[in-house]
Amino acid sequence: MTWTDRLDRWMRAHPVVPDTLLALAIAAVVGPPSLDILQAARSPAWVLWVAGICGSVVVATVAIRRIATGAAFFLASLAMVVTVALPNTMVNPAGLGLAGASGNMEIPLFFLPSSAVYLVLLYAVAAQRPRPKSLLALGIGVTGALLCTARTATGYGALPAGWLTLLLAVLALVAAVAGTWAVGCSHFDRRQRLVEAAARAVERAAADERQRIARDMHDIVAHSLAVIVRQAEGGSAIAAKSPERAAQALSVIAGAAREALADMRGTLQVLREAAASDGVQPSLREVVALVEQVRATGIDVRLVERGSAHALTGGAGVAVYRLVQESLTNSIKHAGSHPTVTVTVSHGPDASVVVVEDDGGDAEDQSAVPGTGAGLRGVQERVHAAGGRFEAGPLDGGGFRVRAEFRRRQGASR
Template identity: 40%
Template sequence: MARRTRANRQPWRLGPRGERWFDVGLTVALLLPVLPYALVVDARDGVLMLAQIVPLLVRRRHPVAVFAAVAVGCGIQALLTDYPLWSQAAFPIATYSIARYAAPLWSRAALVVGLAGAGIATFRWLNGFGAQLLSVENVVAYYTTIALFVVVAWTLGTLGRTRQAYVDALVERGERLQREATQQAALAAMEERHRIAREMHDVVAHGLTTIVVQADGARAAARHDPSVTDPAFATIAATGREAIAELRRMLGLLRAEEAPIAPQPRLADLVPLVEEARAAGTPVRADLADPLPQVSDGVALTAYRIVQEALSNVRKHAGPGATATVAIDLDPASGSIVVAVTDDGRGAATPDDGRGLGLTGMRERVAAHDGTLSTGPASGGGFAVCARIPL
């Protein structure tokens, strides 16, 4: 296995259990000289050292309380003694802890207390060593040394807290981006499923409607003249093959990204669509702009599917003998293409036999291009579908 580079190596960190054992070990190490000192030198000082060191056991969970306890212990020491003790090491550790684990306000307050305590300790300890040592040079040197311990501990704790906040922000941002990417992928998949459902509905509804109409007509005609059924059966076979090819194309898109893709219908394909409807027995008048307007592929597909679904509805709902009119025109004033399909049959008065799903698909297609769709009974009878799609 390849050796990890230094740039990719993760920093070593203690876990929660390791942090607890580290604090216990630190406290025990600081307490080791306390018992001999209390027994041999001064029991009172031993109690003071215990009061200053023992709170470090919980310095991560309760940094403010630990700093307060250590600071009070050091204050009592300043009142009772005029010399430093081994336990003074607990103060910079408590200062680091409050700067690392507490809020910034508490951290700044601890720094002020530490600097003030450094001044008190300077005068108390120099005076304990001899009043003649209380010169400006000695005070400045002594205060600077003690304050430096406080400032360094506070700085290290603040840097640790800032770095942890930065890491937490990066982690939160990464999790948020991952959630957003997952949501976007889910929305994209849902939109693709809706698009494929609309395509399959249009293909299946159009093909099956043509097949049903031709089959009914052939069955009725076969009673009088069986020879006229051949064109109907030819239309049924052609329509079925076309529908199967369309379904295979769309299912191939679902199975593999590299599946062969047939060209999407364009406005020029409306002419064969109208001829197909006529061959299926529906009289259709075509009023198409000449030349057909140049539109994007998405607008062309939407217009084609609207005409296809509307003609399917005419065959299903308008009744025998109904004539459909397909009109495609360009509206320069609004900068949109107008697609209108009307019939003079009884479609508006018949029950909604699945037409609602087709109209819903039309509305979704038109809305995707910020267009408008109006459907309903036509003046003088029949049914009208009119879509305005911005270019």
């Protein structure tokens, strides 16, 4: 994180600091001309002091416009009401540097430049508060514009251009108020859209993470339990005739349970740490151990490997492992007795292809272990996420076939 990022984060956490700087900058702009008007004005001292204090209050409320928006707008509105209620004052235009001006001129004291700062507070309410509250602020602002116009008309009596001048003054003030409010509402709506978009992104990320966890849990639990169920069934059938084979089945059950427990602990550790760790994910190199584990259950599993997998990405390697794991799990669960399963992993110059086929075993002795197809859907999602193509379906002569193909990216090393 750069120092500008740190500064920006600190400023966002302490909005009163930039708002105070903004108030000082505004005071530097509108303060001198406002003081010039008050010094040139011919009114009782208390009137000028009240006008100056009210103008200072309006400017000062800019410093708290974000940390106390409602209070700032209320104080500014109260100060403007007091300013509008003050009697008009007489000023000498020549003393203000107005060329060609002669004689004295009567003006309301809300003509002070500091009064224009009230629009900043109206913008703050529209940008920080929900629409009902900002509409109330808009109503107050429009009412103030009408009062200022009426006060000007009664102060001057007959306006130079009559009702047309009055109408233009009303339209100008209302347009300034409404335009400021509209800009603030646009900022509020844009910020709300960004918040909603961020919330949707978080929800999508959480849903994707839940789906990934569900796939991992299914891959771990379904495979291990399928091995355990098959071994338990076989062991119970041969326990009386061949205690040695029953003991071997129990050893396989214990090994599968230990592996599932280790995988579950790894997954839960990732959840506790809330950090993905690709280094603990299974890879293509572990397919051999997986085949050996299933082969120990008595299923005829044949592994055929061709070529080198140096160009296969890590994500594709995980997808291959899960594909083989799920395919072997389905063969254990759904194939009949004595099935033959062939796992073929071929790496060519243009693509890596993984095929898992079983012959269905004895169709009259198929296992009744239920399945929902969620495992293959999870494998398909993994393969597609790794940029591969996925196929799965029954074979004409019986059995089942699962295939995935990962095309080599252009520019990959050969």
